[in-house]
Amino acid sequence: MEFPVVLVTLFTVLILAGCSPGFEPTDTTAPPRVVDVASVEPAEAVSRITLPGRVESSRKTTLSFEVPGQVGDLALDVGDAFQRGDTLAKLNGERYQLAYERSQASEVEARSDLADAQRELKRLKRLRQGGHTSEATLENAEAVVIGARARVDSAVASRKLAARDLEQTNLQAPFYGTVARRYTEPGQRVAANQAVFDLVSNGDGFDVLIWVPENMIGRVLAESVQLVSVPALDSAQAIARVTHIGSHAADGNDYPVILRIVGPMAGLRSGMTAEILFEIRADSASAPVDSFRVPLTSLLYPVQGAPRVLRLDDVSQLTSVPVKVLSVAGGEAVVTGNLQVGQRVVARGVEFVSVGDRVSVLGESPERFH
Structure with missing residues (x-):
């Protein structure tokens, strides 16, 4: 009597399995899903806006x-x-050249008259010593010298003024x-x-003039450092410092703010358009003490209930944390909830994982989960 071929084969496999000490059932558990994560950060006491500006020479x-x-x-x-x-x-300086030459001639004439008056005064003093002229004549000669000296001073001033006018041409x-x-x-x-x-000026640096809305001007910090980029120079960036905050608004109720660019920027010219990533003090109501910054893509919006984030616990297992969104700007959300600074949340692809999943962090070795 012969056993069927199938029964013989099955019997052989069972015997080999029982005799093989290294045989174990295959582990069918799926490996952890790889996710991108972000650290929970405190909400900063500043908010960021991008404002257009114009480059101007500092001088x-x-x-x-x-x-x-x-x-x-x-x-x-x-x-x-x-x-x-x-x-x-x-x-055309011909008129001013002639006026200068005339003033020179007048000065020469005045000096000559002064010299004649001084010689005459000297002669009369000798005569007076010998008693050959009167005191009144001597006094009159002295007055002539004083007048001649005044005319010389006037001629000198006229000559200098004419020279200055000629220079101003x-x-x-x-x-x-x-x-x-x-x-x-x-x-x-x-x-x-x-x-x-x-x-x-091309050698005294550059300023950037921007206009800040009236609801923000009170929170601009004097001497604060901002980031400036210039689209015409392939968005080259530089640091700029606030040097002036205007006190009078323009027609649109915007206030002028001037920033001085720190350091050189190759190719920069007055009149170029600039963009300023402007940081201003945040409204205290928009950033409570227990508020945090998380990526906007980390927010999960269920059909019912508050939005939430998926937080990684100590064994990289996902936990759902409800949050309240306070503000959204620049790809980030300011939220409150049961979070702590430094904790990690799923940054992208929250719709592809679930609460309770064990995950592997993108860029980290998977052996840490074994």
């Missing part, structure tokens, strides 16, 4: 002639750079910089102190 001026005249030469145009002391424009750069605006053309007549150029 700027409007240049004008101090004397009237006809513009002769204009050496530069808008955008041209210059060095300190460069001549930027000239007036040349408009020189007070610093190293760039022409921001030109108001006149060659041949145009200009009055004294009429604007000719707007100049901005």
Whole structure:
């Protein structure tokens, strides 16, 4: 009598299993799911907003002639750079040159009259000593000398004033910089102190002008450090310090705030657009003592009940923690709930895990769960 082939095979497997000391049933438990986590952080006493701004030179001026005249030469145009002391424009100086030469001649004549009066006074003093002239004549000669000396002083002052006016026909750069605006053309007549150029410095640093809404201006910190980026320079970033907080609002009830850029930024020019990641003091009601910051993607919204986060316990098992959302900004949420600073919550993919699951943290060795 022969056993069926199936029975023989099964019997053989059972015998081998019983005789093999290393045989164990296969573990069918699924490995921990890998998740990305974030640490619970305290809600900061600042809030962040991005505000647009405009780059301005820290030093700027409007240049004008101090004397009237006809513009002769204009050496530069808008955008041209210059060095300190460069001549930027000239007036037709013929009139002022003639006035200077006339003042020189008047000074020479006044000095000559003074010399004649002094010689005459000296001669009369000798005569007076010999009794050959009167005291009244001597006193009159002394008065003539005093008058002649006054006319010399006046002539000297006139000569200096004419020289200064002649010098003012040349408009020189007070610093190293760039022409921001030109108001006149060659041949145009200009009055004294009429604007000719707007100049901005290229060597004294840059400021950023921003406008802060009225509901935030009271929480801007003087001397606070902010982060500035310039889109035109591939969003290059620099640190800027608040140097001025305006006290008068513009038409839109926004207040001017000026920040000084700290350090150089290659390619930066006055007039460029800037963006400021502006930190201001948070409203005390928006950041209670027991509030925390968590990623916005860590929030799980059930069909019913409060939103929650999935917190990892000591054995990396997930626990559901209800939270109250106070504010949302910049990809983060400020919440209150049964959390502590430093605890870890699932940062992304909360919809793919469940309460009670044991998880493996992305980037950490799985052996820690064995």
